[in-house]
Amino acid sequence: MVGIKDYESLYKNQWCPGCGNFGILEAMKDALVSLEILPEKLLIVSGIGQAAKTPHFLKCNMFHALHGRALPLATGAKLANHDLKILVNSGDGDCYGEGGNHFMHAIRRNVDLTLLVHNNKTYGLTKGQASPTSDFGMVTPMQPRGVISEPFNGLAVALALGAGFVARGFSGNREHLSRxxxxxxxxKGFSLIDIMQPCVSFNRINTYNWYKKRAYDLFEEDYMPDDLENAMKLARQWGDRIPIGVLYRKEKQNFAKHIDVLNKGPLISQQYDPARLQAVLDA
Amino acid sequence: MSIDITVKIGGEAGQGIQTMGHMLALVCREAGLYLMAINDFESRIRGGHSFFQIRICDKPVQAPHHKVHLLVALNRETYDLHKGQLASGGRVIMDEIDGSGEGDLIALPFSELAKKAGGMIFANTVAAGACLALLGTPFELFKKVLSKQFGKKGADVLEKNYYAAELGYQVVKEVAFKWSFEWRADKPKGALMDGSKAIALGALAGDCRLAAFYPMSPATGIMTHLSLLSDRFPLIVEQVEDEIAAVNAIIGASFAGTRAMTSTSGGGFCLMTEGLGLAGITETPIVIVNAQRPGPATGLPTRTAQGDLHFVIRASQDEFPRFVFAPGMPDEAYEITSRAFHLSEKYQVPAIILIDQYLADSMYIAQKPYVAPERIERFIAQDDDMENPQQYKRFAVTSTGVSPRALPCAGKALVVISSDEHREDGHISEAIPDRIAMVDKRNAKVPFMIKEMNPPKEYYGESGTLLVGWGSTEGAVKEAVDRLRDEGSDIGCLNFVDLWPFPADAAVDALKKTKQFLMVEQNSTAQLGQLLREQTGFVHSGAILKYDGRPFYPNEIVDGVKKYVR
Structure with a gap:
């Protein structure tokens, strides 16, 4: 049996009091416990940013990598050992800005891992600049006349690229998010969960209450996430009502299944065979 | 040398120059001859001017020759561009539709004969037939190679090629060629090998299991070779979205437990430098091949250079240990690649292999059999190796700087890694003692790594003058030394293969024996010369530098030396 305590990290937390990341961390623990995944059987890969520090505050295997580069690193790890259970913690800047190209291609590859984008619509760690998901017109110390670009819609992009599991969560709804x-x-495949998350230090617009008033639960609406057009409409719904839940789900063959050599087991477990190599060298 | 003939085949990209050149190389190999062939082409798919230049010898040969004995001009431009390189008595064969009349030119009806054989697609076989006939090659030998090349394509294709070859042979029956020689039936001396293939094979001998890359000349050939072999080994070759993804993917794979590599050229290496630093601070073994081409930026995409030495030994911000190797020949490239995987894993540092377009794309006869290692020594810690796996610290400070390396999800030991500066347990730390301990720990590996480095290779190392180079110029430099010694010069050479961490003591030992030394490098500032001065205090008295994107010919080095040594 796995309990919440198994995931308690002795490493001191560094987030601001009241940070939306706490809700995500707790929801992750709930999910891991309910899936009965032992800490030593979990790998978390993360980029750089406040979100990417998440694995330090859990007990697990982790690779806290470079800004924007968590997905290619996780892809490499998964190819080396496709039995790994991999979670990726990333932020809106990390994933949609610095790592935008990797985000698109990870979806194309459909590697079996789960990506959590902690989307607080601001750069927290560098103190409050606009992020790729900041709303048009949002004023920051760095954008004093307001943001003049349209926000990046990760969910819509993921749907357009054929992602098989596309969901939106809210850090203020732990139970829903852990589900x-x-x-x-x-x-089985690439899953994206974009998580609306308040930044108590730098985003005075998209606060807990702002989200709470707007979020409505697709599970309660008996929404069937099997239609791409409907999912796209929901992905673009923003303003007075914002849907949270699974927008789209459709399983297809994941990346590792396309690679014949992996039928013999994970790459790390296969044997080196000098005779086989010598035959090629002598050819 | 009794046989030393250079054949140059030139024309437009898309005319099948390389196919024809490869045919000649296979015939020579089959007859037990040695050869060295260079590929010269522009960064385009069709048109322009390309050539394949093959030097055929009865002794091992490791450099191209500047004089051409037989020029196969597949268009008029080739004749005009290269006729100046003809040796006295050299001949040119060219399609009669492209011109005729000049003294050294043999105009032949290639197109007409090709059509007779079945279409223009056979023009190369006709030309190859004419070329081999002039060299005195027995027809049966050419047939044997054709059957190996085209046998799988069906009897009809093969018969037409035989016929095309025969037409080529007949058309030059009456033509005399000064360097026609008697071909003895001998066994092949070794495999036909280019630098790219040797590195691909070396990667397999290093038990590489993930190769992630983004296509870039002249590094793509390595991945093409690996990809063709990937279904026979526990190996995945994955073309990713960019070089940043490539380097991060191999770091991920290595972290998870398989050996991994990427290959690129200078521009791609620029994109990888952040990842190189990640491998540095997280002490993750990776192998990166940088096949150099002239730069900066796009530079000359299909040309050769040695301009990245300073870049790769210092690439990335701040300081961390790494290995850098520059093999001189394919045989050495095979061994260096396999060794790079071993050393990278042993010391948990990135290893960089510096080659160049010249080595990547040139063909040689391998001079020794390539041997697969009996076993692969791994440097992985398991729970059983630990007193208490639950207390495992990925970056535990040790006297050698190397910490026991466990793999994620392989046992009870949790592997915690951060690109931030960290504590021994891998978690982020900004504490002063942790920072100092980690920098010192990483640097502690260097003295042990230096012990792994081989000294520069000496050739007449006791001479009054030494030519000093690194990597792929070895063959041309050695031949220049031979020629200068034949003329009575007291000269030898040093070739550096193991470049970083710099084997300074070994370099001092080699340099202190000589009165003066000259650098021979394919860059404009003598980068190794600067490094020698920095690391040993020895200063070169001159430099023969070539940075036009083309490889060194031995005669250029001979001429260069004569400016300094009388």
Missing amino acids: LIREGMQF
Whole structure:
């Protein structure tokens, strides 16, 4: 049996009091416990940013990598050992800005891992600049006349690229979010969960209450996430009502299944065979 | 040398120059001859001017020759561009539709004969037939090679090629060629090998299991070779979205437990430098091949250079240990690549292999059999190796700087890694003692790494003058030394293969024996010369530098030396 305590990290937390990341961390623990994944059987890969520090505050295997580069690193790890259970923690700047190209291509590859984008619509760690998801017109110390670009819609992009599991969560709804993470991890293929998350230090617009008033639960609406057009409409719904839940789910052959050599087991477990190499060298 | 003939085949990209050149190389190999062939082409798919230049010898040969004995001009431009390189008595064969009349030119009806054989697609076989006939090659030998090349394509294709070859042979029956020689039936001396293939094979001998890359000349050939072999080994070759993804993917794979590599050229290496630093601070073994081409930026995409030495030994911000090797020949490239995987894993540092377009794309006869290692020594810690796996610290400070390396999800030991500066347990730390301990720990590996470095290779190392180079110029430099010694010069050479961490003591030992030394490098500032001065205090008295994107010919080095040594 796995309990919450198994995931308690002795490493001191560094987030601001009241940070939206706490809700995500707790929801992750709930999901991991309910899936009965032992800490030593979990790998978390993350980029750089406040979100990417998440694995330090859990007990697990982790690679806290470069800004924007978590997905290619996780892809490499998964190719080396496709039995690994991999969660990726990233932020809106990390994933959609610095790592935008990797984000698109990870979706194309459909590697079996779960990506959590902690989307607080601001750069927290560098103190409050606009992020790729900041709303048009948002004023920051760095954009004093307001943001003049349209926000990046990660969910719509993911749907357009054929992602098989596309969901939106809210850090203020732990139970709902842990269900999304559980379902994302059970999904065989690339799963994206974009998580609305307040930044108590730098985003005075998209606060807990702002989200709470707007979020409505697709699970409660008996929404069937099997239609791409409907999912696209929901991905673009923003303003007075914002849907949270699984927008789209459709399993297809994941990346590792396309690679014949992996039928013999994970790459790390296969044997080196000098005779086989010598035959090629002598050819 | 009794046989030393250079054949140059030139024309437009898309005319099948390389196919024809490869045919000649296979015939020579089959007859037990040695050869060395260079590929010269522009960065385009069709048109322009390309050539394949093959030097055929009865002794091992490791450099191209500047004089051409037989020029196969597949268009008029080739004749005009290269006729100046003809040796006295050299001949040119060219399609009669491209011109005729000049003294050294043999105009032949290639197109007409090709059509007779079945279409223009056979023009190369006709030309190859004419070329081999002039060299005195027995027809049966050419047939044997054709059957190996085209046998799989069906009897009809093969018969037409035989016929095309025969037409080529007949058309030059009456033509005399000064360097026609008697071909003895001998066994092949070794495999036909280019630098790219040797590195691909070396990667397999290093038990590489993930090769991630983004296509870039002249490094793509390595991945093409690996990809063709990937279904026979526990190996995945994955073309990713960019070089940044490539380097991060191999770091991920290595972290998870398989050996991994990427290959690129200078521009791609620029994009990888952040990842190189990640491998540095997280002490993750990776192998990166940088096949150099002239730069900066796009530079000359299909040309050769040695301009990245300073760049790769210092690439990335701040300081961390790494290995850098520059093999001189394919045989050495095979061994260096396999060794790079071993050393990278042993010391948990990135290893960089510096080659160049010249080595990547040139063909040689391998001079020794390539041997697969009996076993692969791994440097992985398991739970059983630990007193208490639950207390495992990925970056534990040790006297050698190397910490026991466990793999994620392989046992009870948790592997915690951060690109931030960290504590021994891998978690982020900004504490002063942790920072100092980690920098010192990483640097502690260097003295042990230096012990692994081989000294520069000496050739007449006791001479009054030494030519000093690194990597792929070895063959041309050695031949220049031979020629200068034949003329009575007291000269030898040093070739550096193991470049970083710099084997300074070994370099001092080699340099202190000589009165003066001259650098021979394919860059404009003598980068190794600067490094020698920095690391040993010895200063070169001159430099023969070539940075036009083309490889060194031995005669250029001979001429260069004569400016300094009388």
